[in-house]
Structures are given as structure tokens and as C-alpha cells.
Amino acid sequence: MIDENGLRLDGRKSNELRPIKIEAGVLKRADGSAYVEWGKNKVMAAVYGPRECHPRHLQDPAKGLVRCKYNMIAFSVSDRKRPGPDRRSVEISKIISEALEYVVFTEQFPRTSIDVYVEVLQANAGTRCAGLTAASVALADAGIPMRDIVPSVAVGKIDDTVVLDLNKEEDNFGQADVPMAIIPRTGEVLLLQMDGHMTYGELQQAFDMGFEAAQTIYDLQKDALKRRYAVEGAVDEEENGEEE
Amino acid sequence: MTNDNINREVQRPVRELVVPGDLLDTGKLKAGNGTYVVDGNIYASQLGIKSVRSNYVNVIPLGGRYIPHQGDTVIGKVIDLGPSNWLVDINSPYPAPLHVNEVPWRVEFGDTARYLYVGDVLLSKILIVDETKRVQVTMKEPGLRKLQGGQIIDISHSKVPRVIGKGGSMIQMIKSYTNCRIFVGQNGRIWLDGEIDNIVYAIRAIRMIEEEAQTMRLTERVKEYLESVFGSE
Numbered sequence: 030m031i032d033e034n035g036l037r038l039d040g041r042k043s044n045e046l047r048p049i050k051i052e053a054g055v056l057k058r059a060d061g062s063a064y065v066e067w068g069k070n071k072v073m074a075a076v077y078g079p080r081e082c083h084p085r086h087l088q089d090p091a092k093g094l095v096r097c098k099y100n101m102i103a104f105s106v107s108d109r110k111r112p113g114p115d116r117r118s119v120e121i122s123k124i125i126s127e128a129l130e131y132v133v134f135t136e137q138f139p140r141t142s143i144d145v146y147v148e149v150l151q152a153n154a155g156t157r158c159a160g161l162t163a164a165s166v167a168l169a170d171a172g173i174p175m176r177d178i179v180p181s182v183a184v185g186k187i188d189d190t191v192v193l194d195l196n197k198e199e200d201n202f203g204q205a206d207v208p209m210a211i212i213p214r215t216g217e218v219l220l221l222q223m224d225g226h227m228t229y230g231e232l233q234q235a236f237d238m239g240f241e242a243a244q245t246i247y248d249l250q251k252d253a254l255k256r257r258y259a260v261e262g263a264v265d266e267e268e269n270g271e272e273e
Numbered sequence: 274m275t276n277d278n279i280n281r282e283v284q285r286p287v288r289e290l291v292v293p294g295d296l297l298d299t300g301k302l303k304a305g306n307g308t309y310v311v312d313g314n315i316y317a318s319q320l321g322i323k324s325v326r327s328n329y330v331n332v333i334p335l336g337g338r339y340i341p342h343q344g345d346t347v348i349g350k351v352i353d354l355g356p357s358n359w360l361v362d363i364n365s366p367y368p369a370p371l372h373v374n375e376v377p378w379r380v381e382f383g384d385t386a387r388y389l390y391v392g393d394v395l396l397s398k399i400l401i402v403d404e405t406k407r408v409q410v411t412m413k414e415p416g417l418r419k420l421q422g423g424q425i426i427d428i429s430h431s432k433v434p435r436v437i438g439k440g441g442s443m444i445q446m447i448k449s450y451t452n453c454r455i456f457v458g459q460n461g462r463i464w465l466d467g468e469i470d471n472i473v474y475a476i477r478a479i480r481m482i483e484e485e486a487q488t489m490r491l492t493e494r495v496k497e498y499l500e501s502v503f504g505s506e
Binding site for chain 2: 060061078079080081090091132134137138139140141169170171172173174175176177178212214251254255258259
């Protein structure tokens with residue numbers, strides 16, 4: 030899958046990302062939202078809340094809950110995907126929730142839930158990373174207090190080479206797929222999974238490669254948020270005021 | 274170009290859009306709202322605008338849900354009744370009970386429906402918020418009452434200070450042009466009453482403020498709009 034020039038099927042170098050486009054605040058009715066195009070992936074994320082947590086028995090009097098629902102739309106893949114939750118989407122929902130829960134200041138919203146909905150409109154490998162990337166932008170767009178924005182990428186191994194950001198073909202016929210999410214500033218790992226086999230050395234190499242790419246994605250995420258709220262001028266004077 | 278003008282340019286706080294995780298300060302200032310501290314460094318925890326005021330760095334949020342604070346005046350909607358309390362929706366993640374002791378009337382046990390019913394709208398005040406964010410509202414203060422007639426619109430609570438304007442200048446202007454009675458709740462609900470056409474103009478002006486909240490010369494532009502409708506006073 031890698032030619033004599035070291036280029037991959039779609040012409041990328043081993044440490045090259047697919048083109049990524051991020052847009053924040055695309056949905057009017059949600060509290061926060063984001064849309065990500067990542068190569069041929071198209072992912073939409075919406076955030077509601079913090080809002081009263083239902084069912085009530087899930088409420089935590091000490092902190093809020095971050096609940097994510099990852100869903101692939103029926104037409105997101107070439108063979109119609111049977112709608113509804115399955116083992117894979119339940120797993121992805123869980124890992125995204127857990128990654129986000131760590132960065133949100135949940136203790137500021139006791140007894141509430143923050144609901145994140147990730148919808149995959151078009152899939153081409155790496156949707157959990159695209160989903161998490163979109164979800165964290167949507168959370169920030171919803172004005173939720175959080176430690177940092179979370180960038181996420183996948184690294185993998187094809188033809189005995191460690192490469193960045195697998196696409197569909199590479200994912201299907203490659204040797205390993207390692208999705209990861211980090212906090213760039215601190216280097217904390219929020220998500221690290223591995224499907225396939227790699228040596229320890231390769232994993233270390235892959236991790237470093239992913240870490241570097243995460244920085245790029247992080248910048249894109251920040252840029253998307255800043256574009257959304259491009260400040261034309263400045264005001265601060267007209268602040269303050271009580272009722273009536 | 275007067276000296277005065279130049280001075281204002283210099284003194285105006287730097288307006289910088291920050292996203293969660295942005296470094297705001299490395300220890301000279303104190304951490305204010307919308308920030309958090311790690312190893313003495315202050316970072317933004319919310320998407321918003323950085324503002325430095327009397328040695329505190331704050332992030333003025335651009336969105337987010339309304340979180341009740343003690344003493345806020347809010348516009349609430351009755352959503353449920355109990356024998357000794359009403360449940361009021363204050364447009365926040367937390368429902369707010371209004372106890373019979375906190376209304377200006379003497380209410381018999383079980384007789385709550387006679388005074389306020391589901392769907393009624395109140396001007397009320399947040400009495401207390403405890404550490405698990407349990408909220409109570411009160412109506413036992415002058416000016417707090419049931420609101421009858423009129424219309425309600427919702428805006429983002431972060432835009433409320435803009436709608437009110439410095440020292441109430443913005444809202445005062447809208448009121449005097451449109452001749453409406455207007456109450457702005459801290460929770461982003463606005464109640465308006467008056468001539469129906471004037472209400473529509475007032476709502477348009479408020480929507481304009483909401484959309485252009487972060488731009489300059491807002492008061493002047495709203496004034497221009499109102500003058501285009503009502504002619505200059």
C-alpha cells in the first residue's frame with residue numbers, strides 16, 4: 030500500500046493528515062455544535078446542556094454527567110448501516126463520554142447532564158477521532174467550562190510502516206489502528222486504543238507521530254471557534270446592569 | 274482627534290477572544306470568573322472575551338446556560354404546584370421552588386392554585402443557591418409580582434448586560450422610544466408590554482443587540498434604528 034516513493038494510496042506521506050475542515054456553531058437549536066470534514070468523513074456534533082438530568086437516578090449531587098451518543102446514519106457507509114445502537118457505537122459513545130468528562134469542569138454543574146450527540150453523516154475510517162474532535166469544539170461552543178479542547182487522531186501500521194491517519198482502505202487492509210486523544214498542553218492521554226499488532230517501539234513511534242498531528246488539529250479547532258465569534262471591534266464599556 | 278480620544282483608545286481593556294485552555298496570565302493577576310489555575314498559571318475555562326479588571330482576569334462568556342446566583346432578578350414560569358409551593362422554571366438547569374412563605378399573600382395549605390397557576394409568569398428574585406445548586410426564589414420584595422399580559426422573549430443570558438447597557442442606558446432608550454414596559458431578567462427572559470406595533474419594534478431592537486452584541490457603537494446603531502422607526506425625539 031506504500032509505493033517506491035514512500036507515498037500512500039491517496040498520495041499522502043506517512044506523517045500526513047487528510048485535509049480537515051472544522052466549523053463551529055452550525056446548528057441553531059442546539060446549545061453548541063460543530064461540523065467536521067476529515068478527508069471523506071463528515072461528522073456533526075451537537076451539545077445540549079447542562080440541563081436537568083433524566084432519568085433522575087443517574088443524577089450525581091456532586092457533579093454533572095457528560096453523556097455522549099455516537100451514531101452512524103444509515104447512509105454513512107456504502108452498505109446501508111442498520112440504524113440503532115450496536116456494540117461498536119455503544120463502545121464509541123462510552124469512550125468519547127469518558128474522554129470529555131475528564132476535561133469538563135463537571136463539579137460546577139451538580140445534578141445535571143451535558144448531552145453530546147455525534148452523528149456520522151459519511152464514514153471513511155477514523156470517525157471516532159473526528160467525532161471526538163467535533164464534540165470538543167461543540168462543547169466549547171456551548172460555553173461549557175472545560176480544561177482544554179481535545180484533539181484526536183488515529184495512527185496505524187500498514188505494510189510494516191507506521192503511518193498517520195488511516196483512511197478506509199488502509200484501515201481495512203492494514204496491520205494496526207491506534208486512535209488517540211490527548212491534551213496537547215499537558216500531554217495527558219484521554220483516549221488510546223489499539224486494534225491489531227505493533228511492537229512497543231512502533232507504538233512509541235506512532236504515539237509521537239499522533240502527538241505532533243494533534244497539535245495541528247488543536248490549532249484548527251481553536252481557529253474554528255475564533256472564526257465563529259470573530260470580533261469586529263471592541264466593547265466593554267457598555268457592560269453591567271441590573272434588572273428592569 | 275482630541276487628546277481625550279487617544280487616551281480612551283489606550284485605556285480601553287484589550288479585547289481578546291479566548292478559548293478553553295488558553296493561557297491568560299502567568300501569576301501577576303488573580304484568577305476571576307471563567308478561569309482556572311494550574312501551577313500558578315491562569316487559563317481560560319470558557320469560550321469568551323478576556324477582560325482584566327482591578328487585578329482580576331475574567332473571561333466574559335459568549336454563551337452557555339444560565340446558572341442562578343443569589344440576588345438575581347429573574348423572570349420565571351410556573352410549571353407545577355405543590356400544597357405549599359410552586360415550581361418555577363427559571364430557564365436554568367435547575368428548577369426553582371417558590372415557597373408560600375416567600376409570596377406577598379397569605380396562602381392556606383393546599384390552596385396554592387388560587388394565587389398562581391401553571392403557566393403564570395413571575396418577576397422573582399433568587400433567594401438562595403446552596404452548594405449543590407438547590408435554588409429557591411422569592412417574591413417578597415418590592416417590585417416583584419406576577420406579570421399579566423405582554424409578551425416574553427428569550428435571549429442568551431450572556432447578552433443581558435448588553436441589552437441593559439451601561440447604567441441601563443440601552444434599555445432606557447428602547448423604553449422611551451417604544452413606550453413599552455420592559456423587564457429584563459438575568460436569566461435571559463425579557464417581558465414586554467405596550468402597543469403591539471411598538472412591542473414588535475422593541476423586540477427587533479433587542480434581537481439586533483443580541484446579534485451584534487460584540488460589536489462597537491452598538492448603542493448608536495440601535496438608536497439609529499429606533500429613530501428610523503419613530504423619528505428623532
